[in-house]
Amino acid sequence: MNTTxxxxxxxxxWLGLAGLLAFFIADISITTRDPGMELERISSGFISPDFFATEQIGSALGYTLSFAxxxxxxxxxxxxxxxxxxxxRIVRAFSATIRAVHELFWGLLFLQVFGLSALTGLLAIAIPYSGIFAKVFGEFLEEADRAPALALTPRSDAFSVFLYARLPLVWQHMKTYGAYRLECAVRASAILGFIGLPTIGFHLETAFRQGDYSSGAALLYLFLxxxxxxxxxxxxSLLPLWIAAALLWAPPRANYTEGALNxxxxxxxxxxxxxxxDWQWHQLTDWLSMLGQEQILPGLGNTLILGTAAMLLTGIIALVLFPLISSQFGNRFSRAGGHGLLVIFRTLPEFLLAFVFVLLLGPSMLxxxxxxxxxxxxxxxxxxxxxxxxLTLRSDASGGLNRYAFEVLPRIYPNFLAFLLYRWEIIMRETAILGILGITTLGFYIDSAFSELRIDRAVVLIAAGVALNLLVDRISRSLRSHLRLRNALADQS
Amino acid sequence: MNKRFMAAMAVLCTAFSIAACSPSSEEKPVLIFSAIPDQDEARLMTRFNKVANYLSDTLDVEVRYVPVKSYSASVTAFRNNEIQLAWFGGLSGVQATQLVPGSYAIAQGVEDPQYVSYFIAHADTGLQPSEYFPEGIEGRSFTFGSKSSTSGRLMPEFFLREHYGKSPEEIFSRVGFSGDHSATIALVQSGAYEVGALSYQVWDRELAEGKVDPDKVRVIWTTPPYPDYHWVIRGDVEQKFGEGFADKVRQALLELDDRDVLDTFPREKFIPASNDDFLPILETARSLGLMD
Structure with missing residues (x-):
């Protein structure tokens, strides 16, 4: 039967089968022997955070917020x-391309030209975020009601029509979305510390890598x-003040040397x-095929496997956890606890989670x-x-597991699926960070290219990553529109 | 609304103009240096500000230290003239001198011509300390340190290839890059990797500080010696600070005898160095395909 x-x-x-297949192919062996001692040190670090161990913590916070x-x-x-x-179409393609490159890689590219400067930090966030905002705002405008604009007299000029009949319909959504993005940007700005910008991530990564868990825990608490x-x-209403403060703290100037751009x-x-x-074409094709066989293909393959397996697990975790905060289940206290748990998990940088898991489980994709x-x-x-x-349920609706399975889940399933598909692309993008930890996704090879100072290779590898992201985006979008999920998503954002 | 808007705009414009014309420190040339972050990174500023103060007093110019996150970031900063002087490892040093024509090595630690790496193994592997290349490590999991580290990657990989005639990926069941000497110890100690390679200095320090459990992880092999860390200076500092400036910096480093400052590196003292001292490193890097 062909029903909804x-x-x-x-x-x-199909998504489940793809995820299972990915799990089947993926290297998920647990190889560690005795993580006890390290675990003990990590937990004692979290119990006794040391807020004074980190140098220049105030300035790191200032830069984190300024760049964001x-x-x-x-x-x-x-x-x-x-x-x-x-x-x-060209604008859509352009936006999709700039947001497919991870902030870290934008940062590493700008580092080559503008040095370790505020401008590098600003552009590394602003460029991918332009692409994200363009997409979201573009879809807001596309889906907004056209009736008010059509009701105006045909003689109205385009600017007035936009200002009075189009923009007001979406302005509130845009503001809300912008505020949400600020939270993401603070996280991104912190992460930029991993490549050397003076944000809180600089010290956070150092502390964990050096096994200095007390100061690491303190930084993490501050960040949270x-x-x-x-x-x-x-x-x-305070936005102008914050912008002014950000500009004063970190004036967006470059550490530019004559000729670096050239x-x-x-x-x-x-x-x-x-x-x-006197280079020959065959040298270039040899170089490209070496890069393709040794780095791009294995990198893309691992990224796809890891991302797809993570998508399946994401779905399962979300289905298990969402009742924790839902007003249809539990009581006030269980919901408060649930909120706390979810906030912590979504705020902890994946990098740190992965780092701790590597110590506990050993190096694999797991x-x-x-x-x-x-x-x-x-x-x-x-x-x-x-x-x-x-949702409004009937007052005699069943409780517990029955409520979950027969009342709530069927009603929110379309939205759940939309969120999951939408996040799939983002998961792929985030595998970049894991590469820096040594898990051989495409990000691993990009990081290697940068550390060997081979920018030419890095650019080709980043382009391959963009292609993969565009493909995943394409699949996820056609699935969503096939299932008519698009509006459901717009209602939420 | 309008008043608030105007006020907001006024604040913004002021901020912009202050941001745009805040004084840049161009008037007096400042010598900026950095060091690859190889150990004790949490206190980089405290440690290297001592060095900056010493150089500043001796050279009679303002000297500033900037921390960098990675080996490659220090080379990029050197290339972009963000820093003019750097304490590099063997590999990062030759990368820098190759990328910046006219730059050269001026000094190295007295320990550096004879630097070594340790191979370490988890106790459960049963691998025993050996004077010769350790048999029985093939087929196990293995971690290097940072991808651009001389003692944590380049030379260990060189000795592995020399012994086995194949790449680390072919020798071991799994090859990783921990990113850091300390992380290598933590990962081998927890058994996440069975074998690893790192700088002897970091191992000795962490062992002395009690961060290593000798029942869990031990040194199984010491590599043959090779040249490692050195100071590199840009050739164009002479234009900025005057004729003979590079020699003055070299002299200041060679004459350094303040224990407290030397412990920063940590080195007994500094001795002269030249680019040629590190040709073996350059050749090794090329033979491993890490440089063109």
Missing amino acids: ASGFRRTTL IQGVVLGFTCGFLLALLWRW GIILSIRWWFRP RFFTEDIIPAPMRQH PGILALALHTGAIVAHLSGRFTDS
Whole structure:
């Protein structure tokens, strides 16, 4: 039978099979022998955080917030401008491309030209965020009601029509989404510390890598504190003040050396064989096929396997966890606990989760899969759980497991699936970070290329990553539109 | 609304203009240096500010230290003239001198011409300390340190290839990069990897500090010696700080005898060095395909 429900069942079946296949192929062996001592040190670190061990912690916090605020504001503005041109395919392709590259890799690229500077931090966030904002705003505008604009007299100029009849319909959504993105940007800004920018991630990564868990725990608590308190210190009316403070703390200037930009485009990113005067085409094709066979293919394969396995686990975790915060289940206290749990899991950087899991389980894909799935699972559980609050059940509806299986789940399943499919692309992108930890996704090879100072290879590898992301985006979008999930998603964001 | 908007705009404009014309420190040349982050990274600033103060007093110019996150970041900063002087490892040093024409090695630690790596193994493997290349490590899991580390990657990989005639991926069941010497110890100690390779200095320090459990992890082999860390300076510092400046820096380093400052590295003292001292490293890096 070809009913709506059967469509969902079939899609779920295929996604589940893909995930199982990925788990089957993936290397998920547990090789560790005795993690006891390390575990003990980690937990004693978390019990006795040392807030004074880190040098310049205040300045690190300042930079973390400055890059995030400047990046979101610039990204919001550019994304809005791109969204105005959303009907052009080239604009959509451009936005999709710039957001497919992870902030870390934008950062590493700008590092080559602008050095360790505030401008590098700002652009590394603003560029991918422009692409994300463009997509979201573009879809807001596309789906907004056109009736008010059509009701105006035909003589009205385009600008007025937009300002009075189009923009007001979506402005509130845009503001809400912008505020949500600020939280993501603080996280991204912290992560940029991993590549050397002076944000909190710089010290966080060092502390964990060096086994200095007391100061690591302190930094993590601070980081969680900032993220959780955003809604108190960040209000739209205070935005100009925050922007001013961010600009004063970290003026977006480059550490630019004469000729660095020129060198980057005419030397660094030119494939190595082409830099000789009398290069031949076959040298270039040899170079490309070496890169393809030794790095791109294994990297893409592992990224796809890890990402797909993580997607399945994300779905399972989200289905198990969402009742924790749903008003249809439990009581006030269980929900408060559930909220706390989900917030912690979705705020903890995947990198740290993966790092701890590697110590506990040994180096395989398992730590990466678990880290990504816990993080993303908490996000999907949060979104799905919140959605259940708007359901009205009959007063004699069954309770417990029956309520879960027969009342709530069927009603939110389309939304759950939409969130999951939407997150799939993001999971793929986030595997980049795991590469830096040594799990051989594409990110691993990109990180190697940068550490060997071979920017030409890095650029080719990043391009391969973009292609994979665009493909996944394509599949997820056609699945969503096949299941008519698009509107459901827009309602949520 | 309008008033608030105007006020907001005023604040923004002021911020922009201050941000745009805040004074840049161009008037007096500042010598900026860095060091690859190889150990005790939490206190980089405290440690290296001592070095900055010493150089500043001796050279009579302002000297500043900037921390970097990774070996490659220090080379990139050196290449971009963000730093003019750097304490590099063997591999990062030759990467830097290759990328920046006219830059050269000026000094190295007295220990550095004879640097070694340790191969360490988890006790459960049953591998015993050996004077010769350790038999029985093939087929196990193995971790290097940072991808650009000389003692944690380059030289261990060289000795492995020399002995087996194949790549680490072919020798071992699993090959990883812990990213750091300390992380290598933690990973082998927890048994996540069975065997690892790292700088002897980090091992000795962590053992002395009691961070290593000798019942769980032990040294099984000491590699033959090779040249490692050294100071590299950009050739164009002479234009900025005057004729003979590089020699003055070299002299300042060679004359350094303050224990407290030397412990930063940690080195007994510094001795002269030249680019040629590190040719073996350059050749090794090329033969492993890490450099073109």
